[in-house]
Amino acid sequence: MRIVAISALALLCAGRVTTERVRFQPKGQQGALARDGQSALVLRKKNSIVMIRPAGREFSSGWRPLFVVGMTNLTRAPLEFRVPTSKPLKV
Numbered sequence: 001m002r003i004v005a006i007s008a009l010a011l012l013c014a015g016r017v018t019t020e021r022v023r024f025q026p027k028g029q030q031g032a033l034a035r036d037g038q039s040a041l042v043l044r045k046k047n048s049i050v051m052i053r054p055a056g057r058e059f060s061s062g063w064r065p066l067f068v069v070g071m072t073n074l075t076r077a078p079l080e081f082r083v084p085t086s087k088p089l090k091v
Contacts, residue, residue, distance in 0.1 A: 019058040022065050047075045 024041040026032045031042045040053035048071060055066035073079040 018061040020061050020065075021058055022054040022067075047077075048073055048079060 022039065024032050024039050026041060029043060029045075031044075033040050033042060038053050040051050043050045050072075051070045053068050055068050059065045071079070071081060
């Protein structure tokens with residue numbers, strides 16, 4: 001009976017999934033805002049406005065979060081958008 005109880009407890013602990021939240025820390029000309037419980041980072045420049053926010057409220061620990069990026073071009077000229085590359089995350 002003791003073995004069954006220990007096995008059941010081990011299964012319960014192994015199946016637990018933790019979640020994390022994304023929190024933004026604005027730097028320099030950036031601003032942070034929150035709407036409907038979603039935090040976002042906003043950067044306004046001379047020719048554009050860029051906003052980035054997490055796609056969901058929480059994500060599973062060990063997984064990469066997904067983000068939504070919104071951009072507004074304040075000029076009539078084409079705007080080039082690049083994402084800086086970084087080292088891949090080890091999961």
